[in-house]
Amino acid sequence: AHVGKFVVSGAAGAVDLAPGMGGLKLRGDSTYLVSGGLTGFGLATARWLADGGARHLVLVGRRGAATAEAATALAELRAAGVEVEAVAADIADPAQVQELVIRLRRDHPPLRGIVHSAMVLSDAPLLDLTADQIRSVLAPKADGAWNLHRSTLDDPLDFFVCYSSMSALLGNRDQANYAAANEYVEALVRYRRAMGLPALVIGWGAIGATGYVARNQAIQDVFVRQGVYDLEPERAWTTIAHGLRTGASSLYAASVDWRTLRQFSRTVSASPCFSLVDGGQASHEGHAGNATAALADLAPNASPEERYRHLEQIMVREVCGVLGIDPLGLELDRPLQALGFDSLMAVELIVAVERATGHGLTRMSMLRPDVTTAELVAEVAGIVGTAPAAANGSRNAAAALPDAGDVRVEDLSDHEVDMLLRELETGEAGDE
Known part of the structure; x- marks a missing residue:
């Protein structure tokens, strides 16, 4: 008795399809x-x-x-x-x-x-x-x-x-x-x-x-x-x-999780083959664009020391997330390499910091065997314009860190060289 038609729309969200379960029926005489x-x-x-x-x-x-x-x-x-x-x-x-x-x-x-x-x-x-x-x-x-x-x-x-x-x-x-x-x-x-x-x-x-x-x-x-x-x-x-x-x-x-993998894989982030996965590049840009909120949730009149401490907390969280250790046990002046930090983790940390602060670590300083969390905090502080307090010793020292020119290319892995090239081609590593 029905006249007309029903319309089922999937416009409100994706519809997941999967093949039917079950195995093959193989021959017992083969x-x-x-x-x-x-x-x-x-x-x-x-x-x-x-x-x-x-x-x-x-x-x-x-x-x-x-x-x-x-x-x-x-x-x-x-x-x-x-x-x-x-x-x-x-x-x-x-x-x-x-x-x-x-x-x-x-x-x-x-x-x-x-x-x-x-x-x-x-x-x-x-x-x-x-x-x-x-x-x-x-x-x-x-x-x-x-x-x-x-x-x-x-x-x-x-x-x-x-x-x-x-x-x-x-x-x-x-x-x-x-x-x-x-x-x-x-x-x-x-x-x-x-x-x-x-x-x-x-x-x-x-x-x-x-x-x-x-x-x-x-x-x-x-x-x-x-x-x-x-x-x-x-x-x-x-x-x-x-x-x-x-x-x-x-x-x-x-x-x-394509959104997460996109942060680590240039193939996924750049190739048109993956442009429609989880919203493609647009979702990545939106995610990165919201990241700066982590630095903006302090009162506008926060002191330089408070802003620096807030940045330090963000950096400690990201470093410990990459290393897989408890933030309470991280010694800021201890070399990261002594905690198991390697070149792959360096790539992960660059992405994590960019995601958390909206600003990337573009120098090769983190590849030095003696680089510490405190030095990385100081470097990011210099990038984002969060001045450290001068009275806090080495933890907040904003001394210049080595640029790419201080790293011997022959001592780098292929991923470390890739990071160096990334700096040079974007013009962020200076003229060296």
Whole structure:
């Protein structure tokens, strides 16, 4: 009896969409191979394949089953009725991969699926990377992917899934070799799709509960400060299933606070690819524009000493937030490096200070091994025009700090050089 129409408007807010939950239904009469499948996220993937119906698994790793983690998982899989073989092989060696595939064709049910999760990390600043570090990271991921591709061209695969990383999309500190390896894998997937072959690549963020990041608390802490959080394994499996069901060639899956990450990633803040995420650059500018309120909430007639103390409190809060320590325990005259301060934290502190005060630390002084919180307070006070009280000794000393010209470039990491270039190109570091 109704005449007319209903209109549902989403103008008042964003509508979040997610693929339906559930795993894949895999064949019990086929074989599925997982490279890097005997540790971490690769081993978790093997368990997920078994939960999806796989009854013949071949898990490949350089050490085979020679780890407590692998032994326990293999026993559990076999107890669940899965025929699983742990193979000690170097996936980067084409002869070993070819020999393995020939044996699988002879002794196992047809190979129907491959998940390439093998990886090695060997992080260092770009200029410090050795040839061995580059090769050791490229070999398992890039060479391994190519060897699996070439050796299985005649196999009736339902899927060929490669694990990549957000580092290929955003870059990551000290991981130029790893980012390059992941970009190679993504290019290989595009190549396979152009050939009409099945292929899917997924760039993962931080995976929770298992894998390299989950085992390294220091890396987790850095990610959290940058707005990158753990992705639950269940959501990872949903992502793979969604990609395979829809025929996608490339997906990225991560749990990210984009507004926070934008403060730390020039790729996110500058690239048009991310311009619509959380309001894009406009939200960042609005956030920074409101930051100066932290310095404006004192009475207009506050004395220079009161304004300086207020600024000092702001700086202590930001320094302790980056260092992850209690503000009550911070000694203002103690060198930050003695508290664990490093070049990545220097970048974070520049952003945090700019966010809190509306003014950035543009000098390289914080990279000196003996720089203290008191000196940084004095520097920001000079930038914002908050004069320190002369009677408060070294805590409030406004003596000039070293400029960029006092820092030896050859002693800097790539991120520190990036900070120096930022100063020079904006003209804020003087004529040196």
